[in-house]
Amino acid sequence: AGLLQFARVSAESRALTPADRSYACVPMTHIFGLGTVLAASLHAGAALVMRSRFDPADALQALALHQVSNLQGPPALFTRLLAYLDEQGVVGMPPAPALRYVYTGAAPLDLPLKNAVQDRFGQPLHHGYGLSEYAGAACLVRRGQWREDTAAGVPVEGAECRIVDDAGRELPLGETGEIWLRGVGLMPGYFRDPAATAQVMREGGWYATGDLGRIGPDGALHVVGRLKEMIIRSGFNVYPGEVENVLNQHPSVLRSAVVGRKEADGNETVLAFVETVGGQALSDTDLTELQTLIKDQLAPYKRPTSLTAIEALPMTHSGKVLKRALLDLPAPV
Structure with missing residues (x-):
């Protein structure tokens, strides 16, 4: 009953009709793919452009030639898509004549990425909040709403x-x-x-x-x-997402992850890991600029003890960073 309810709610939130086509590359074993992409499309009689995995070149071709009207995926999908456009030297908006709805979910969204996607596609990047224990998204940003934050919207019907x-x-x-x-x-x-x-x-x-x-x-x-990822440092709460949002503002940072490592005295050290654009090493200028961002926007107790550039952040198939894997890496010196 819950999945059928969400299929209707999701379809109505996007005004899906049989004329729509969704690019379907997220796993159908995940509630995002099962509910938001598959069930909603079936409810509305909309078509799916099915793919077993995400490929940015194929996605852009589908947008340009196959009348894809709905593009949905985790933030990591959009990060890869924007990086590919930059690598190919594409300037401005890519061809997407039928595109009318862009949505991201299943992982935290940072403001620089949201703004970049909106600039590229000329559409609001809708956001939502859901989890496997709730059939589909429990909160959604209203269709067509331009927001200047990364809110996940208001509760859906029911x-x-x-x-x-x-x-x-x-x-x-x-x-x-x-x-x-x-x-x-x-x-x-x-x-x-x-x-x-x-x-x-x-x-x-x-x-x-x-x-x-x-x-x-x-x-x-x-x-x-x-809640489990919250870092307690010197008695203060540090929310990793807040620190990540600051790091992601730097143009050389593709995405970042912040974790806490417990020390012998019971305190936690704030560790930051960044995946850079093109896998390039951070220059001295990059490091200086990042430290300036950190100093200007974060209180002293929130500032990372270390900042480590790695080739690629470990990710799940649904686009979430495997933060526990970062804690298995050797401690920075």
């Missing part, structure tokens, strides 16, 4: 969202806490795992997501990061 403190008390607008969800799309529990179910389900049918966020004055959800 979904509820609240922000709570450590004791489960609802927090006022603007305060950061754990995101709780409930609604039609919520799972009844984990398959044959009552212990795991009990760890996340709360009184009143709420699901404790483990994600951190806040609600803005317009009711839109802003996702800050993962």
Whole structure:
């Protein structure tokens, strides 16, 4: 019932019709591919341009020649697409005569990437928030809305969202806490795992997501990061996404990841890893500019202890960074 509900809600949020075509390259085993791409298209009778994996050249060809009207994927897909356009020397907007809706989800979105995608395609980059435990997105940015932030939108029909403190008390607008969800799309529990179910389900049918966020004055959800990924340094909370957003502003940085490494005294060290454009090493000028960005925009306790350039960040097939793998790398010196 939850998946069918979301198929309708997702299709209606994009005004999908049988005339639409979606570029379908995200795994259908992931709720993004299953719900947002496949189920919504089937509900509307829309067509799918099916691909087993993402290839930027093929995606651009599909946009130019095959009347693709909906382009959806995780932020990593758009990062690769923009990098390919730059490598090929494409200036301005690529040919996409039928494109009318662009969407990203399944991973955090940073503002420089959002702005770059919007500049390239002349369309608002819509964003949303969902998870496998909720059938599809629980929050979506309204179609056609241009936002100057990276909010994940407002709850969809049948979904509820609240922000709570450590004791489960609802927090006022603007305060950061754990995101709780409930609604039609919520799972009844984990398959044959009552212990795991009990760890996340709360009184009143709420699901404790483990994600951190806040609600803005317009009711839109802003996702800050993962509760488990939050770094505690000198007694202060450091949200990796905030640091990553600063690093991603530098033109030489393709994407970044920030993790905390526990020290013997119980404190945590803030470690930053960056994947550079074209895999090039960071120059002395790049490093100086990055340190200036960090100093100008981050409080001292939020500033990374180390900044390491690596060839490629470890990623899942759905476009999320495998941060635990970064902790297995040798400690920077």
